[in-house]
Amino acid sequence: MTRTLRHAAWTIGADREDPAPSARFILCRDCxxxxxxxxxxxxxxxxxxxxxxxxxxRAYRELVIANLRTYPAAGNPLEQSEEDW
Ligand SMILES: [Zn+2]
Structure with a gap:
């Protein structure tokens, strides 16, 4: 997913700096x-x-928790500086 914020493109995805595995829960919607x-x-x-x-x-909801992070997308002036890290 990519959106433009403050005239710069950003993307969001799995956190490459803290790639903890996703955790999954199931919640009973009845109780x-x-x-x-x-x-x-x-x-x-x-x-x-x-x-x-x-x-x-019999009614449940699946909940998934995953670490996400935003990154500068192509064309964002910060893109090159993040690659230097
Ligand atoms: Zn229940």
Whole structure:
């Protein structure tokens, strides 16, 4: 995704300086109970299936947390200075 802010183009994406793995949660929309975070899908899916078995709740929301950072896009005067880092 690229947008122009203050007449300069920026892009946003995965944080190359702090590339922590994404964490995934599942939130029950019926009671707002939440799974433990996981970097893989299987544990949170198992949590939701178990929660359904225990409560009968069937509506969930997936939440993903990932480190993002903005970077100067092509043509942004800061682009060259960031490459020098
Ligand atoms: Zn629930």
């Amino acid at each position: 707002e109970t939440q799974s433990e975070p996981s970097t893989s899908q299987a544990p949170t899916d198992r949590w939701a299936l178990k929660h359904t078995g225990e409560t009968g709740h």
